[in-house]
Amino acid sequence: MGRDEKTSKHATIAMVAEKAGVSTTTVSRYLNEKYEYMSLKTRKKIKHVIEELNYRPSNIARGLKSKKTNLIGVVVADIENPFSSMMMKGVNDVCKTRHYHMLILNTDNSQKSENDGIRSLIDHNVDALLINPTGYTSPIYTKLKESRLPIVLIDRQIEHFLFDSVTSNNYDVTYQATNYLIQNNYSRIYFVTENIDSISTRSQRKKAVEDALRAKHLPQEHILLTIDRANTLAIKEQLIKLKRTNQNEKMALFAVNGQVLLLLLQLLYQLRWSIPAEIGIYGYDDWGWGELIRPGITVIQQDPYGMGTKAAELLIDRLEGKRTGRPELFELPANLLIRGSTE
Incomplete structure (x- = not known):
């Protein structure tokens, strides 16, 4: 029988103990990193035998015994x-x-x-x-x-x-970003998101946009634009309607996350709207392409x-x-x- 036939497929803790000249309890303690009262020489010997036999302990079996x-x-x-x-x-x-x-x-x-x-x-x-x-x-x-x-x-x-x-820090950084747009004379900012439901990050970001607008006495009612990412035609229609309604306003879109931001950029490109001349856009996240798309996309960069x-x-x-x-x-x-x- 060759050496390979005595490797991990057949090697057992008893074989390791026998070859190392120690008890199975000692090998078990070594495997669980319980080295108290175990000499360095013994540890090295067990390690050498485990490597020689290519022994791999069963995590399932160890878990059944240790409850871990x-x-x-x-x-x-x-x-x-x-x-x-x-x-x-x-x-x-x-x-x-x-x-x-x-x-x-x-x-x-x-x-x-x-x-x-x-x-x-x-x-x-x-x-x-x-x-x-x-x-x-x-x-x-x-x-x-x-x-x-x-x-x-x-x-x-x-x-x-x-x-x-x-x-x-969803609320704080979204408030900061929206306040920057307000200082840059944007008077209409729309919060673009999929269904908020009970998702905390989306609701916190929405509240931050609303609070920043309220603090500067700008309209915060009807800023929510809920979209279905699978229905791009409906989203285009929503965007066209917003543009018609706000012809005399400096308007921007806030994207709740990176997926929504990328979709909006694709649709604005298809509509041939110039950024930021016709519409501003900002949002989460920064996946590396924000600085590559002209004129560069303002983003909130998280650390996932x-x-x-x-x-x-x-x-x-x-x-x-x-x-x-x-x-x-x-x-x-x-x-x-x-x-x-x-x-």
């Missing part, structure tokens, strides 16, 4: 959004560094999918949950709080403050990767008992990048 699986359940509201991809990379990088694995579930902004997904991840014995919530109020969050399972919310929040949350790393660190610290106490809200600062689209 080293699995982090991650619930994402909209994995199609590039913002979510960057956020998940941050989570994954921390998980790898701290020896955890991710189970990712996408809900497509559906409350039912969110509830079902959370239950499914719990059935898979995850050690903790990191949730990018749909925002809907659900009894499941109260039950999760009672279960004492470590949980951190990322980007969006829920109605009741039950868990550590990591997000951007940083949000992911921060949320993962908080979650694992809770899981490992390094973080206790009441939940906290962490708002990572976003940056306003002013470019030609709002001149």
